[in-house]
Amino acid sequence: MTTASLLLQQLINGLSLGAMYALLALGFTLVYGILELINFAHFNVFMVGTFIAMWTLEGLGLSGQSVILHGPALIAVLAAGFAVTMVVTGVLGVGIERFVLRPLRDVKGPAAMITTIGVSYVLFNVILLFVGAGSQNFPNPMPQARFNIAGAVIELREVLIWVVAIVLMLALTFFVQSTKIGRAMRATAQDPEAARMMGVEVDRVIMTAFFLGSALAGAGGMVFGLYYNYTSFIVGFTAGLRAFTAAVLGGIGNVPGAMLGGIVIGLIEALGSQFVGASWADVVIFSILVLVLVFRPAGLLGRVAPNKS
Amino acid sequence: MPEANGPLLEFEAVNTFYGDLHVLKDVCYIIGRGEIVSLLGGNACGKSTTMKTIMGIVRPASGAVRFDGVEIQQLSTAERVRRGIAPVLEARRLFPRMTVFENLEMGAYIHKRGPEFEADVERVYARFPRVKERRNQLAGTLSGGEQQMVAIGRALMARPRMICMDEPSMGLSPLYVEQVFEIIQQINADGISIFMVEQNASMALQIAHRAYVLQTGRVVLSGTAKELRDNPAIREAYLGELQVPAPA
Ligand SMILES: Nc1ncnc2c1ncn2[C@@H]1O[C@H](COP(=O)(O)OP(=O)(O)OP(=O)(O)O)[C@@H](O)[C@H]1O
Ligand SMILES: [Mg+2]
Numbered sequence: 001m002t003t004a005s006l007l008l009q010q011l012i013n014g015l016s017l018g019a020m021y022a023l024l025a026l027g028f029t030l031v032y033g034i035l036e037l038i039n040f041a042h043f044n045v046f047m048v049g050t051f052i053a054m055w056t057l058e059g060l061g062l063s064g065q066s067v068i069l070h071g072p073a074l075i076a077v078l079a080a081g082f083a084v085t086m087v088v089t090g091v092l093g094v095g096i097e098r099f100v101l102r103p104l105r106d107v108k109g110p111a112a113m114i115t116t117i118g119v120s121y122v123l124f125n126v127i128l129l130f131v132g133a134g135s136q137n138f139p140n141p142m143p144q145a146r147f148n149i150a151g152a153v154i155e156l157r158e159v160l161i162w163v164v165a166i167v168l169m170l171a172l173t174f175f176v177q178s179t180k181i182g183r184a185m186r187a188t189a190q191d192p193e194a195a196r197m198m199g200v201e202v203d204r205v206i207m208t209a210f211f212l213g214s215a216l217a218g219a220g221g222m223v224f225g226l227y228y229n230y231t232s233f234i235v236g237f238t239a240g241l242r243a244f245t246a247a248v249l250g251g252i253g254n255v256p257g258a259m260l261g262g263i264v265i266g267l268i269e270a271l272g273s274q275f276v277g278a279s280w281a282d283v284v285i286f287s288i289l290v291l292v293l294v295f296r297p298a299g300l301l302g303r304v305a306p307n308k309s
Numbered sequence: 310m311p312e313a314n315g316p317l318l319e320f321e322a323v324n325t326f327y328g329d330l331h332v333l334k335d336v337c338y339i340i341g342r343g344e345i346v347s348l349l350g351g352n353a354c355g356k357s358t359t360m361k362t363i364m365g366i367v368r369p370a371s372g373a374v375r376f377d378g379v380e381i382q383q384l385s386t387a388e389r390v391r392r393g394i395a396p397v398l399e400a401r402r403l404f405p406r407m408t409v410f411e412n413l414e415m416g417a418y419i420h421k422r423g424p425e426f427e428a429d430v431e432r433v434y435a436r437f438p439r440v441k442e443r444r445n446q447l448a449g450t451l452s453g454g455e456q457q458m459v460a461i462g463r464a465l466m467a468r469p470r471m472i473c474m475d476e477p478s479m480g481l482s483p484l485y486v487e488q489v490f491e492i493i494q495q496i497n498a499d500g501i502s503i504f505m506v507e508q509n510a511s512m513a514l515q516i517a518h519r520a521y522v523l524q525t526g527r528v529v530l531s532g533t534a535k536e537l538r539d540n541p542a543i544r545e546a547y548l549g550e551l552q553v554p555a556p557a
Contacts, residue, residue: 180418187404187415194402197364199390199419199467 005151010270016158016227018266019165023220024243025250025258026172027093027213033189033253034209040116041096043240044123045089045214049221050231051127053085054138062139065229069141077141082164085222086215093214094207102203120236127233135232138225161223168219169259172212176255181208189253238282242269245289251302260300315378317342317471317502318363318394323372325355325362332358333369334526338504340471345493345503347513347534349543350523356506357399359523360475363504364396365389377470391419393470397463397477399506401456405449409440409459412448416466426466433462436492454485461492471502478509490516514538 024046031039060077061067069077096119104112145156176182181204187195188205196202224239225231246265250257265285272281292299318340325333332355340346350356361367362374365386374382381389395416403412413433417426434441437458443451448459457477464472477493478486486509494516497503507513514520514534522530522543530537537543 180422183407183411183414184418186407190404190406191402193366194398194404195415196366196386197390197396197398198415198463199387200415201385201387 002151006274007271008150009152010274011267012152012154012158014267014270015263016161016266017269018263019161020220020223020227020262021239021243021246021265022259022262023165023168023216023223024239025246025262026169026255027217028244028247029250029252029255029258030185030209030213032247033255034185034192034206035112036253037101037112037116038244038252039213040113040240041119041123042093042116042213042217043236043244044120044127045093045096046217046221046224046240046243047231047233047236048092048123048127049085049089049218050138050225050235051131051136051221052088052218053081053222053225054136054231056081056084057139057141062141064137065140067139067141068143070143074141074143078160082219082222085218087218089218089221090211090215093210093217096214097207097210102206124233124236131233133233135230138229138231140226140229142226157226161227164219164223168216172216173255175212181205185209242285245285245292248289249292249299251299254299254301257299257301264300316340316375317344317377318504319373319375320359320362321373321375323362323369323374325358325367325369327358327367332526333362335372336523336526336528338521338528340502340504341518343497343500343502344519345497345505345517347510347517347520348504348506348523349508349510349513349520349537351508354523355526356523357475358526360396360399360473360506363389363394363473387419390467393468395464395467395469395472397457397460397472397474399475400479401453401460403448403451403456403459403463406447408445409448409451410444412459412463413440413444413466416463419467429466429468433465436465436495437462453480454482454488457481457485457489458492461489461496465496469501471504472496474503474505476506476508478507478512486512510543514543 024042027042027045028039031037031042057077060080062077100115100119101112104115140157142156142160147154176185184195184200184205185208187198188200188202192202224235242265243262246261247258248261249264250259250261268284268288269281272284276284316339318338320336320338323333323336324331336359338346338348348356348359358367362369365381365384369382373380376389376392376394381392404415407415413430417429420426439455440458440462443455448456451459474493477489481489490512493503493505505513505517514537517534519533520531520537521528522537530540530542
């Protein structure tokens with residue numbers, strides 16, 4: 001491969017990783033935008049999502065990479081996988097908010113954030129107990145279709161990831177911009193007290209943010225499985241930290257920022273692995289996290305005080 | 310049961326705290342149907358806390374808040390808005406990164422979309438041509454006077470029976486202040502009761518029917534606007550600190 005086609009190849013890989021990180025980063029940003037809470041449980045909601053997706057696909061008759069589907073059957077199975085996973089992780093997120101975080105809503109200080117770390121460990125250990133520590137073969141029904149472009153290869157699964165990510169991000173943007181509850185979400189992020197005095201039931205807005213963020217994490221989990229063909233109880237940490245970095249980089253609380261930050265982190269990881277060395281990717285990514293926090297805490301698209309006018 | 314002739318809003322011996330800080334002390338107010346009632350007082354005496362107690366942002370520790378004859382102090386803020394109380398908040402508090410139109414949409418949050426909504430928007434535009442001009446601009450980029458128009462328009466979108474205004478004249482040029490007070494009178498003439506916190510006592514007493522004077526959380530004076538205008542203590546207060554002896 002020439003350097004140019006290597007570069008192109010890593011751009012393709014980076015966009016796929018970036019799409020996954022963006023899906024995950026949106027959950028951090030939606031919740032932070034409204035509650036100013038960093039929800040570390042999100043890491044492992046994503047991880048649980050990979051398992052829900054795996055079990056759903058297996059329940060639909062897939063096993064490993066041995067069952068390959070085409071055409072409408074492929075689309076139907078994948079759509080069902082995404083739908084079930086997103087609903088289940090969405091409900092999981094709402095449950096965490098309702099039963100663990102809401103009782104702490106009015107407690108000042110870091111109690112709620114620390115609690116989310118605790119919830120994250122609970123999810124982690126539940127999966128470890130029930131599934132074990134080994135990695136699981138993630139079922140993948142996609143044919144090995146490849147397209148060659150200027151010496152680089154695009155696989156079908158990458159096209160799928162892009163399509164899923166774009167569709168979900170467009171849907172989220174439409175939801176937040178144009179629906180009544182989406183408008184209430186934006187209003188609550190900008191001025192929660194004023195939003196209440198318009199008649200907004202803030203509990204419902206918070207629930208919606210958790211549902212959407214966790215559902216997107218579930219979609220990200222299924223994307224992860226289809227991309228890497230495996231999952232394990234430990235996958236939440238690396239992906240979660242990178243997605244969190246993406247959210248901070250884009251400006252936490254900012255929806256387009258999370259999308260942009262995800263893509264940028266994905267590209268850095270892919271290009272960094274190719275041209276600097278895979279072992280350096282995390283060094284680069286977390287150096288970015290530190291540098292952003294020190295020099296531009298509002299992120300690329302954020303405002304200096306992201307949530308207050 | 311709602312009494313058609315009773316007061317629209319009533320505070321009965323209301324006490325409100327922030328933690329240990331006792332802000333409202335045995336406060337009683339009455340706002341009659343169709344009235345403009347003004348609440349006067351210096352800084353930090355509890356005027357905004359009165360607003361927050363009406364809207365349900367803070368709950369009183371004791372006492373009753375009745376709207377239309379029904380106790381509302383335990384109701385959620387959203388429920389109070391649905392019953393017909395709309396706010397014009399201190400310092401406007403528009404949603405700065407939403408457009409003017411979206412701010413009006415938020416004002417109508419408790420209502421369904423439909424022809425009535427469209428008619429309400431048109432009515433606000435007719436009352437405030439400037440708001441119509443700026444409908445696609447982000448609210449945070451409007452001038453203070455324009456923001457106040459949007460804030461009042463936003464309150465009207467809820468089809469309220471009463472509007473609570475917290476210092477509607479604050480930070481406005483004298484020309485805008487006159488305009489705002491004129492608009493308040495027009496709105497009132499349409500049958501909406503107004504409860505208005507003001508530091509600009511001279512202007513407030515020109516349009517109010519009645520007024521209360523609050524001092525460190527206690528009502529120290531009340532009466533018709535004319536009575537208060539003629540009161541020497543109030544005249545004094547126009548210039549400096551309020552010199553009203555606290556009741557024993
Ligand atoms: N959320 C809060 N927590 C604690 N104390 C508060 C809170 N809000 C107001 N206070 C205090 O309660 C007192 C009354 O405040 P309030 O806002 O009602 O005053 P105000 O009459 O509206 O004053 P201003 O004319 O300056 O707007 C003040 O001493 C204020 O510091
Ligand atoms: Mg005030």
